[in-house]
Amino acid sequence: MRSFYYAFRGLANAFGSEFNMRIHVVAALLVTVAGFYFKIAAAEWGMIVLCICSVIAMELINTAIEKLCNHVTAEQHPAIKQIKDIAAAAVLVTALGSLVVALIIFLPKLILLF
Numbered sequence: 001m002r003s004f005y006y007a008f009r010g011l012a013n014a015f016g017s018e019f020n021m022r023i024h025v026v027a028a029l030l031v032t033v034a035g036f037y038f039k040i041a042a043a044e045w046g047m048i049v050l051c052i053c054s055v056i057a058m059e060l061i062n063t064a065i066e067k068l069c070n071h072v073t074a075e076q077h078p079a080i081k082q083i084k085d086i087a088a089a090a091v092l093v094t095a096l097g098s099l100v101v102a103l104i105i106f107l108p109k110l111i112l113l114f
Ligand SMILES: Nc1ncnc2c1ncn2[C@@H]1O[C@H](COP(=O)(O)OP(=O)(O)OP(=O)(O)O)[C@@H](O)[C@H]1O
Pocket: 066, 067, 070, 073, 074, 075, 076, 077, 078, 080, 081, 082, 084, 085
């Protein structure tokens, strides 16, 4: 039970301190509203939920790695740069994959509107 408390505290901490996390949440809310508006199918909801959770989970891991790096050293170091850039790339890959999924689901429905 306590580990749930610690995990939720970590979630609140990341949401409170990370600007990128707020962008992900806004994007997730917009996609959810679009999902209800277009009455997407259960399988499509499944893909959307998986994408939203993957991006937020990846951003949480990226935030944890960034904080660990900053704790290890305040100095500039090529290894820290490489580690931070690779962790950021993981978020980028997940976000781009999610964008493709959103386009596959919503683009045909959007085209039908016009
Ligand atoms: N200690 C460091 N040594 C070398 N490069 C770093 C270091 N910290 C960040 N960088 C690099 O600087 C660039 C900008 O990083 P970022 O936008 O994350 O800002 P930051 O201030 O360094 O990070 P933070 O979000 O932890 O404040 C990235 O390429 C990152 O890898």
